[in-house]
Amino acid sequence: MSAGLEVKNLHKSFGGITVANNINIQLKPGARTALIGPNGAGKTTFANLLTGILQPDSGQILLDGIDIRALGQAGRVKAGIAKTFQITTLFPEMSVRENLRLPILEREGYGAKWFGKSQVNYAADDEIETLLDDFQLTKYADVTVGQLAYGQQRLVEMALTLALKPNILILDEPAAGVPTSDSHLITDAIERLSPDLSVLIIEHDMKLVFRVANSIVVLVNGAILMEGTPEEISRDQRVRDVYLGERHE
Amino acid sequence: MNTVRTQPDPGNAIMRFLKKRIAVYALLIAISIAVFFLFPYDLGFLTRIIIMMIFVLSLDLILGFAGVATLGHAALYGTGAYMAGLFAVHISASPIVGLGVGALSGAVIAFISALILMRAHGLTLLMLTIAIAEVLKEIANKAQTLTGGADGLSGIVMAPIFGQIEFDFVGQTGYWYSFALLMIVLFFLHIITDSPFGLGLRGIKQSTARMRAIGAPVYWRLVAAYTVSGAIAGIAGALSAQITELVSLNVYDFSLSAEIVIMLILGGAGRLYGALLGTAVFLIVHHTAASVDPFNWLFIIGGLVLGVIFFLPGGLLSFPKKLGWVTTWFSKQPEETPR
Numbered sequence: 228m229s230a231g232l233e234v235k236n237l238h239k240s241f242g243g244i245t246v247a248n249n250i251n252i253q254l255k256p257g258a259r260t261a262l263i264g265p266n267g268a269g270k271t272t273f274a275n276l277l278t279g280i281l282q283p284d285s286g287q288i289l290l291d292g293i294d295i296r297a298l299g300q301a302g303r304v305k306a307g308i309a310k311t312f313q314i315t316t317l318f319p320e321m322s323v324r325e326n327l328r329l330p331i332l333e334r335e336g337y338g339a340k341w342f343g344k345s346q347v348n349y350a351a352d353d354e355i356e357t358l359l360d361d362f363q364l365t366k367y368a369d370v371t372v373g374q375l376a377y378g379q380q381r382l383v384e385m386a387l388t389l390a391l392k393p394n395i396l397i398l399d400e401p402a403a404g405v406p407t408s409d410s411h412l413i414t415d416a417i418e419r420l421s422p423d424l425s426v427l428i429i430e431h432d433m434k435l436v437f438r439v440a441n442s443i444v445v446l447v448n449g450a451i452l453m454e455g456t457p458e459e460i461s462r463d464q465r466v467r468d469v470y471l472g473e474r475h476e
Numbered sequence: 477m478n479t480v481r482t483q484p485d486p487g488n489a490i491m492r493f494l495k496k497r498i499a500v501y502a503l504l505i506a507i508s509i510a511v512f513f514l515f516p517y518d519l520g521f522l523t524r525i526i527i528m529m530i531f532v533l534s535l536d537l538i539l540g541f542a543g544v545a546t547l548g549h550a551a552l553y554g555t556g557a558y559m560a561g562l563f564a565v566h567i568s569a570s571p572i573v574g575l576g577v578g579a580l581s582g583a584v585i586a587f588i589s590a591l592i593l594m595r596a597h598g599l600t601l602l603m604l605t606i607a608i609a610e611v612l613k614e615i616a617n618k619a620q621t622l623t624g625g626a627d628g629l630s631g632i633v634m635a636p637i638f639g640q641i642e643f644d645f646v647g648q649t650g651y652w653y654s655f656a657l658l659m660i661v662l663f664f665l666h667i668i669t670d671s672p673f674g675l676g677l678r679g680i681k682q683s684t685a686r687m688r689a690i691g692a693p694v695y696w697r698l699v700a701a702y703t704v705s706g707a708i709a710g711i712a713g714a715l716s717a718q719i720t721e722l723v724s725l726n727v728y729d730f731s732l733s734a735e736i737v738i739m740l741i742l743g744g745a746g747r748l749y750g751a752l753l754g755t756a757v758f759l760i761v762h763h764t765a766a767s768v769d770p771f772n773w774l775f776i777i778g779g780l781v782l783g784v785i786f787f788l789p790g791g792l793l794s795f796p797k798k799l800g801w802v803t804t805w806f807s808k809q810p811e812e813t814p815r
Binding site for chain 2: 278280300301302304305309310312316317318319320321325328329330332333334337338339340341342387388391
């Protein structure tokens with residue numbers, strides 16, 4: 228039984244369009260793998276297949292050796308797979324603190340409790356403070372999330388996702404839409420992630436990818452074109468032709 | 477990360493809850509006493525307001541907090557009314573047991589319909605909620621031998637509350653009985669909406685996708701909320717049957733479902749007090765306008781709703797906040813005027 232996440236021969240098509248074609252990927256504990264490719268390559272679809280938003284037509288998704296395809300979205304979160312969205316998806320009318328409280332309550336199994344607000348809030352408070360501190364969000368703790376700058380919202384989403392204490396973290400374009408002046412916040416946050424956590428980063432920002440990833444998978448038309456270290460990927464002519472371009476160094 | 481602690485001081489929790497709410501509860505009790513003495517000949521109308529407040533509170537849980545749009549909430553109210561009425565006629569005239577029957581029947585019909593409704597969204601959901609209420613109305617109409625059909629269910633005579641307090645002709649007992657229930661329902665809803673379950677409902681309203689992504693079983697949470705809402709609507713229906721001693725097919729009317737949505741929007745959805753305020757304003761304006769002009773009173777209601785939607789999208793409850801904004805805006809004007 229292999230630890231971490233292993234995807235075997237994953238296939239998904241919508242009518243005549245194949246969006247995932249025989250994909251094989253392994254994420255070992257502590258992995259920092261980037262999934263890159265041109266628009267429409269199937270990167271987000273692949274993430275949705277992993278998190279249960281979509282069901283594959285065939286293939287296997289093994290988490291610590293156990294096939295999790297039968298689990299729904301909620302079941303996969305409980306199994307340890309968490310994801311940030313390509314477009315920030317938060318609770319916009321709640322404060323940052325409340326945004327972090329909800330995933331902790333769900334993780335601890337308090338989410339359906341009708342009584343005992345004080346008890347569960349007390350339980351979550353310490354952890355919320357730690358997360359706020361880790362992501363330098365303490366001064367925004369009681370600010371409504373919808374009023375924050377987009378870069379800060381991305382940080383809240385990462386903090387919210389980490390509040391689930393996942394084993395596998397999928398970051399879908401974490402730097403997308405973030406102003407250049409704030410992008411270091413995202414990179415720093417990714418670099419501070421626990422070394423035991425397996426991270427799959429879907430990203431177009433090659434500077435970020437080459438800084439944080441130790442393995443890169445190139446996806447084109449739903450199929451893996453190449454997999455390797457950042458150096459191997461940047462040297463490969465096929466990857467340059469379809470995605471990176473000749474000027475990439 | 478720090479270890480999760482789970483043993484707070486429960487005494488402090490109760491004190492904090494009471495401190496936060498006690499002023500509002502005291503104000504509501506004071507208002508109820510004041511109107512009781514100020515309008516002794518309008519107790520029937522005041523009791524109707526209180527019953528509708530309970531009904532609108534039930535809607536607030538599902539629409540205001542969970543964001544589930546419905547135009548068929550009368551299905552739950554009507555079922556509570558008919559079941560409590562039938563129970564009183566055929567089994568027991570005890571008001572308290574009758575309320576339990578109303579709550580249970582409202583909850584059961586809500587649970588069964590929620591299994592279908594909570595899979596739908598948008599217009600489909602709206603149409604389905606209307607359809608369920610209409611189907612129940614037709615069932616009540618056809619089951620004439622049991623429900624009285626279009627003539628309504630009559631012959632309801634309630635026993636004294638707890639075997640001691642008789643329902644009087646003036647309506648004093650009915651008024652206080654209804655008010656006591658309103659306070660109990662409000663207290664119960666405060667606890668629920670303050671709980672993790674309530675926070676989760678707000679989460680579902682703001683982002684279903686994010687709630688799913690944090691592992692929440694969104695569908696079952698909505699089914700649970702709709703069932704609780706059904707129980708409260710059932711209590712309101714049962715109360716109506718017990719106070720008026722009559723249940724007619726009107727309890728399933730589409731107009732009733734639509735009116736309570738307007739009442740909630742008028743007061744402010746998702747805040748409980750908005751349900752109370754909106755119901756009181758709607759019914760008082762309705763009562764007054766209809767007595768002045770029985771044919772065109774809807775014009776006044778329509779104007780009121782338009783005004784609130786345009787100028788106070790958060791409902792009448794947001795008026796003080798809006799007033800603060802207007803005051804700030806005016807006070808800033810001289811500084812912003814170019815010299």
